[in-house]
Amino acid sequence: QEIDLGLAADLGTLQRLPRVCEVRELAYTARRFDAREAYERGLVSAIEPTAEAMRDGALKLASVIASKSPVAVCGTKAALNYSRDHSVEDGLVMQRIWNMAALQSEDVGIA
Template sequence: MSAYKAFRVELADKIAHVVINRPEKVNAMSADFWTEIVEIFNWIDTNDEVRVVVISGAGKHFSSGIDLMMLAQVGNQLGKDPGRNADVLRRKILELQASFNAVDACRKPVLAAIQGYCLGGAIDLISACDMRYSTLDAQFSIKEIDMGMAADVGTLQRLPRIIGDGMMRELAYTGRTIGGEEARSIGLVNRTFVDEAALLDGVFGIAREIASKSPIAIRGTKKMIGYMRDHRVDDGLEYVAVWNANMLQSPDLRIAMAAHMSKQKPEFAD
């Protein structure tokens, strides 16, 4: 693993811990953040030793969202021609979208552990994760509306599938802040914890449970869930039949069944 400017990455017990590591800047998403996260998740996706991912923020907060200094740098690239400005902005937006697409497309489950601020672009990030967990005092807000813009890096596309269309609209139109308990009640987070220590302990416990399962079965399950976002039920049934016609030939199935019958813990190859 390389040294990163915006992240700290650790691998232990088949769990990759990806930490947004700019606590002095409230973990704001700098230019380095957007390029490094793609590199990190490409490494995770191709490393068979990694079975599950936990993403968290160093310090008191998960992330305050996009670094305003980076936005200012983009603004400095704009000139007097609206057409050329539009081309610059479109390419930059697509580049940022690709960063969180890398998280969404990762074959391994990604769990977000959230404390403190989770604002603006951080909502885009956690929307691309498989599951989300938070402290009770976490604060969530789709802040883009207060900046005079529409969120454009995934929140409006992914969040309705997580919390429902009506609630997403309320949060996106008002920009209001919700706490951990309301986030849990609307399904934005699966579970809340009393503090950061309990949060990380709980999330890593879930991660270890996932890591103990057949990696073939986990990847197939994630692939099927993702496929159903954009397809009909009958399409999904046909796809899982084709998928499992191949994957059920893996030794993992026999290992899992034998362990279940003998009440032993199964051990799966990477």
């Protein structure tokens, strides 16, 4: 909504969202959109009919993620964040480094 204040989005939104979806119209107009459109644009991974269902779904997802190797989750998060601003080739190099470190952890043997 920064455009309504006479500003361009300055927290990385304009740099990141174009890689996720087509956002020019939204950036230029500050048009609001509902959960269904956010889901269709890939900005959210699920929509639920009630706040309670959303909370339950979020807790279930959090439980699944928490059951995974912390090293693997951290490495995956780092790779996703890194890929925003780097080439695929650079991302693959970075992922190899993370995976070599992960091989040194106990998590690989447990998984």
